[in-house]
Amino acid sequence: GAGVSQSPRYKVAKRGQDVALRCDPISGHVSLFWYQQALGQGPEFLTYFQNEAQLDKSGLPSDRFFAERPEGSVSTLKIQRTQQEDSAVYLCASSPDSTGTSFGPGTRLTVT
Amino acid sequence: GIQVEQSPPDLILQEGANSTLRCNFSDSVNNLQWFHQNPWGQLINLFYIPSGTKQNGRLSATTVATERYSLLYISSSQTTDSGVYFCAVVRSGGYQKVTFGTGTKLQVIP
Numbered sequence: 001g002a003g004v005s006q007s008p009r010y011k012v013a014k015r016g017q018d019v020a021l022r023c024d025p026i027s028g029h030v031s032l033f034w035y036q037q038a039l040g041q042g043p044e045f046l047t048y049f050q051n052e053a054q055l056d057k058s059g060l061p062s063d064r065f066f067a068e069r070p071e072g073s074v075s076t077l078k079i080q081r082t083q084q085e086d087s088a089v090y091l092c093a094s095s096p097d098s099t100g101t102s103f104g105p106g107t108r109l110t111v112t
Numbered sequence: 113g114i115q116v117e118q119s120p121p122d123l124i125l126q127e128g129a130n131s132t133l134r135c136n137f138s139d140s141v142n143n144l145q146w147f148h149q150n151p152w153g154q155l156i157n158l159f160y161i162p163s164g165t166k167q168n169g170r171l172s173a174t175t176v177a178t179e180r181y182s183l184l185y186i187s188s189s190q191t192t193d194s195g196v197y198f199c200a201v202v203r204s205g206g207y208q209k210v211t212f213g214t215g216t217k218l219q220v221i222p
Binding site: 044048 | 152
């Protein structure tokens with residue numbers, strides 16, 4: 001079946017612009033996660049949804065980062081007033097239960 | 113939070129060689145996965161292995177949960193095995209928040 005999809009795959013933003021990154025999880029997956037992966041590093045947790053409820057946003061680096069999943073399926077990660085340090089790959093993942101997590105291909109964000 | 117350490121951090125192998133990657137974690141887990149991140153950045157799930165041993169072709173993995181470690185074996189390595197291998201765990205008692213290890217960067221040379 002279809003895996004987790006993300007769009008756009010690549011995004012270049014000028015410093016100060018707002019961006020929106022989209023994630024389509026695997027159909028029926030209750031849990032959805034966003035991760036940030038800086039160059040040469042492992043993925044770092046940003047936020048977690050169970051259906052439409054955002055249960056953990058402890059990893060969001062600042063109040064410029066906002067995530068939503070209003071209908072419990074598609075999710076959007078929004079970054080306001082982008083800064084150069086926001087340049088990274090943003091990974092979305094979904095999970096049905098305790099049997100493992102599937103990751104999307106990521107969105108590579110470059111802030112110039 | 114839970115700490116996940118992987119070793120070695122870097123590994124260079126001649127094509128055809130075997131290797132063992134290790135993952136140590138600091139707390140009880142109810143989920144452990146091994147991922148391969150290919151040069152294009154895609155995270156490929158290799159094994160879901162909270163305990164026991166599994167094999168898939170040239171790859172196998174063993175997790176000893178009571179001793180808080182997992183091993184990934186790569187036999188007869190190929191150049192396509194190059195990339196970064198991550199161990200990722202979910203701490204017991206929590207939801208499915210995945211904590212990644214530090215990674216092992218593998219380069220297989222012809």
